[in-house]
Amino acid sequence: MSSTSSSSKSLAFPSATQAQIIRANQRDIIHVSELREQTESVLRTWLGTRWLNRWDKEVELSAKLVYYWLTTGRGMLVLTLGEEYTDIWQRSKGARRLPSRSLRLALILLPTIPSYLLARFSQRISDLPARAANILRNLPTILEVISEVNLAIFYIRGAYYDPIKRIMGIQHITPTPEDPNSQPPSYSLLGILLLVRLTYRLITALKSLKAEESNGPSNQQNAASKNMYIDTVNVSKILNKTEAPDYVKDAEKDAYTILDAARLDRQTREGRKCPLCLEERTESAVTECGHMFCWPCIVDWGREKPECPLCRQALDLTKLLPIYNL
Structure with a gap:
């Protein structure tokens, strides 16, 4: 009975404005960054810079997991610091209620774990079959484009700042009543500019692909451009290293x-x-x-x-x- 009443009450709340959602996300990014910097400072003092350089991706992942677990993951009414600052709540659009525990867990893991795995094991992609390696090598760019398309849609007209929340149907509501005498700011121009940028990137990528097909793999200029060195070490050797360099020397x-x-x-x-x-x-x-x-x-x-x-x-x-x- 109580869950039904709380669900019906949530329907009376207006949707959060774009400005509230943007500010909430910005503050969450700031707090995660501060948590990571403080963690790195402590670990650098205890274990040294070399250890920190080797495990920097794990430190970044841990900071994100700790922050979102202590906020979103602890309970339905526990907000992130950004959501608390702007006074907005998450709501599952399909069920018209607060997100369940499984949805909150997915909101924590889906944006963090895949990006960590891609960053950590990107150097071992060359060990995979050619087709799988090519897909994984282009996956970060594909995810970046999807994120920008989602952001452009959000700026023009929408309520999903994060593509994961769009897929899972997680919206934001606010207890702050709408003011009929004021008009919220419009971000449509930013969305249009993002779409123009994406269109330019698409045209550039298609031209580059066409040029590669016409030149062929034996083109001397392409070979010369790949024959680059940093401190007498070939760049291809650096990129193909499977392990992080160990700077600890006798x-x-x-x-x-x-x-x-x-x-x-x-x-x-x-x-x-x-x-x-x-x-x-x-x-x-x-x-x-x-x-x-x-x-x-x-x-x-x-x-x-x-x-x-x-x-x-x-x-x-x-x-x-x-x-x-x-």
Whole structure:
């Protein structure tokens, strides 16, 4: 009886406006990002940058799962921080009631697990049969296009900001009554621009496909463009690696220093620790501000945060200097 009454009451609530749904999603993205950054900061302090670089995708997945499990997953009336901020609730359109436990679980897993698997195992696609590898290689682009098409439809006229919620029929309602004297903002122009962009991408992709078919696989220009190198290493070899590189090296076997680490006393070797990985420094590099790190450690750090991890001065990776005698 209580579930029937609550369902009938939910029907009286108006649908959430596009502005409310957009703000809720934006705030959820901000909170997930903050949770991930705080988690990475703690793990970097405990386990070092090298460990974090190896398991960064798992950390990102964990942050998303924890956030949405503690909000959407805990109960029907538990909202995400974004939904609570904009005062909107989820409602199953078909059943005209709040989403069941199975639907809430699907809302948590479907947007997170497939993207994680594609990102983590993308380097092993080459081991699969050619047809399956080609499908999986193009799958991220296909999902991106589907997401943009859904977003364009939402901006023009709709209530589904997320394609997963569109498929599962999860809408948003709000207890805030509609104001007949005000008109909600229109996002139709954004939707039209997105459709124009998608049309341009489609035309470009078709032209590229036609050009590849006409040139053939033996075209010399295509072969030359693929023969690219980064630090004397062929790009194809980097892309086809099945495992993440292990930067942990023995300082006594470091080929990028003229020092013989085996002859250094213990106190001197203790002073050669990298502040990021907390291991004895190898492939040493110095920043403009004068701090020394392992070359892979400071490069990985600088790609995420362009500042020195010790003094917070601006970090320009193009101005890193390798050092061989310290």
